[in-house]
Amino acid sequence: MALKPEPTASNHSVQHALRVLETVARHSTGVTDVQIAREARLPARHLTPLLLMLRREGYVQQVADGAYVTGEALTRLGSAAGREQAIRQQVQQTLDGLRDTVGAAVYVSRYIDGEVKITQYADGPRAPKVNEWVDFRSAAHASAVGKSLLTQLDMNGRRDHLSRHRPARLTSRTITDERLLFRKLDAQPPSVPMLDLQEYAVGTVCAAVPITAGAMVGCLALSLPVEHAHRLRAAADRLNRGAAPVLLSLAI
Structure with a gap:
């Protein structure tokens, strides 16, 4: 059973974004940013970056007179036909952009039916994905992905998971003691990225941030070769700031 996570910056951004999208959807002929701010009860300092993100992701578009209308991405995600495929495509598009922004392979993981599952990822020649030398389902205690998901479970949920996947020492840095x-x-603050400093695999460092939509337990993660470990914290911070579009796709 998952605990209700403490709000993160991504959660707040998505809540605000949903209010903006609801406002835009009510005005089929377009609505100005001033009117959006008034109806969504958002100050300009919050609304301006939200509108930039929503335009970039295709959720809204700006017409000739400067007003905002519903974008193609929102129309696709709002349609019952092919909705699941539309969500996957939208998330993949966002992941591809994040990969290029943070300069690392990025992953979406969810805790489904008691197991850690990587549901989507984006890698490339300059952003190689981690070598899954041990099944991620058996390595929640060691990987940034797994630990981020475990933080979102209550004590019974964690104990149940570890009773089925006993913590094994994967590297000299792996924590195997349950307590x-x-x-x-x-002790992990929900707004701070979870790190894996060669706990899962020698030669790889990772970071993960929680993404929650309703009852979903999930996270967004990245991996880097250890020779790029000096970039990990900065990349993790950029990943954290870029989590809102992924979460928004899953929340709509």
């Missing part, structure tokens, strides 16, 4: 692992999970 120590739980203490580290409990």
Whole structure:
């Protein structure tokens, strides 16, 4: 059973974005940013970057007179026909952009039916994905992805998972003691990226941030070769700032 996570910046951004989209959808002929701010009860300093993100992701578009109308992406996601495929395409498009922005392979993972699952990822020649030398389902205690998901479970959920996937030592840095692992999970602020510094695999460092939509337990992650470890924290911060569009696609 998942605990209700503390709000993160991404959660707040998505809540605000949904209010903006609801406002735009009510005005089929277009609505100005001033009117959006008034109806969505958002100050300009919050609305301006939201509108930029929503335009970039295709959720709204600006017409000739400067007003905003519903964009193609929102129309696709709002349609019952082919909705699941539309969500996957939208998330993939966002992941591809994040990969290029952070300069690393990026992943969406979810906790489904008691298992860690990588549902989508984006890699490339300059952003190689991690070598899954041990099934991620068996490595939640060691990977940034797994630990981020475990932080979103209550104590019974964590114990149930580890009773089915006993923590094994994958590298010299892997935490295998359940009590120590739980203490580290409990001490992890939800707004700070979870790190894996060669705990899952020698030669790889990773980071993950939680993304939650309704009852969904999920996270957004990145991996880097250890020779790029000096970039990890900056890349993780950029990943955190870029999580809102992924979460928005899953929340609509």
